[in-house]
Amino acid sequence: MINETKEKALEREIKFDQAFELVKNEVDRALSASPHIVRKYTKHLASSMGKFIRAVSLLTCSEDRDGLIPPDAIKFAAAIELLHLATLVHDDVIDNADLRRGEITLQKKYGKRTAVICGDYLLCMAVNLAASVPNKQDYLDLEMPDYMSRVCLGELNQHINNGNFDLSVLQYLKIISGKTAALFEASFYGGALLSEKNPDMLKKYAKIGKYVGMIFQLTDDCMDFETTEQVAKKPVQSDYEQNVITLPLIHAFREKDEFKQKAKNGIITRDEINDTVLSTGGLKFTRMVAKKYYEKTLKLIESLDAAAGKKSNLKSILDKAYRVF
Template identity: 35%
Template sequence: MRPALVIIGSTFGDYKTETVIPLATSIEIMHMATLIHDDIVDDAETRRGIKTMQSALGKNTAVYCGDFLFTRAFMLVADMAEVDMLKDLSKAIAYICDSEIDQNEQKFDQTVDVRKYLKRIGGKTAALFALSLAMGAHKAGCDKKLTSKLTNIGKNIGMAFQIVDDILDFTGNEKTVGKPLLSDAKQGIYTLPVIYSLQGSYKEETMKAIEMIDEDSGESLLECVIKSGGLERTKGLARKFIKKALKIKDSLPDGYGKDAITSIIEKQLERKF
């Protein structure tokens, strides 16, 4: 998704394969590095049904591999990026790291609210989506107004993408999603369905369900987020971000890029993994 957005963003300007493809590659390598580090922090054994690096080779090797990928990504970008682009890239990585720290500090905190959750996913996921479209557009010579529109579209797609991910953690097919369901809640990471459930009349029931999550594999918690309307409210918020993205998209110039972005936005609520 992320390298595709770099390429799509570049089609709004002077697309050049020799510069855009390395940029898109650098974004995906960077994303891979963050996933390796995530798996170390979460002590995850599998991702998408495959053994994680830290599980297969140990945490030390995984840390060094993640760091190595970061350096390779920056080396690719440095060969063709202007100072402003490097600054934007550095800011995005800092935002991602800051959000991951927030998530770690908020573990098992049942007072986490919607605002904190949105700030967390804004950095954890949306920042890289926004950067991907922006880097492609910037490198292709798009003006600031168009690049800003694409940045905002990327941010809203990323917000919707992560919210849908958090819905799938409750309702998805384990084999399709590629990880055990309710894995976030079991690690003490309370996403939007749980946050909504804790805020309503099912608060006490939800708190009890969290306490017994290891005993019943999260069945009580799933029941709570459904009965409380937490899942439906979460879907509603995902739709709001999708509508925002579609509204900005309407002002884009017609062409391949606009059509591709439209397709990506419209498919978010239908995602199964």
């Protein structure tokens, strides 16, 4: 009876709350009902799912003027979450991370090789799920493989620039526009495709998603300096230790050349990093950049041809990305 209700819901437009539950059920089903050989690992991942902010974004953007969500949005949102999960599994391998969302990481518990293969499997699951929508044109228009490639290229660009103490602000923004912002852009654009036909409006949704992703990453950059592992539920004070150069540190290097030279020589401590980032205004600068994206995003949301409730919900997502400022 319950399955019949879900199937009927997937055949008609529904309200947000029901759609969100269906997305979570779809992700849980995909992870818990994987082939036996991989099920132990995907079940472990199912126990530590996040807040589904990308799914929320996609569902919100797919709402029509009556606040109803089309069926294809359910599978698209679930696919985006699986794709995001795959990137996290791979990130944890690269970073040798022990903790993710308060739980032990897959690579820590089962080993790096297993984690890499499981991450690859999740990528395949995400594409298959998105492609399973009845209206195949919706999947083709989403261009999900293109977004996946942008995420991968962003990650590779970051890896190539690990330990690059001369990394510029523009170079860094280009990196995060791929590795973080591309998936947010896919979420906003994918949802809008299901509710909006005006090409100019679709471009605005895509840009809103990109900007939200940029803000989200810049917020995360500051959190690495400002919060605890207990609050973040993942390792903090660790970007530099992983040779990842983020915006607060880039600004500190620009403001204090002798500090950059010491970093190049490998003789700076974590306390010195924290003190210098603070004294040179690295966090303040990062907040300023995030605020510029925030203000541009607000203007774009206001310019959308959408119901007031939908605009309000989009602003709420924006505020969550801007959460520590």
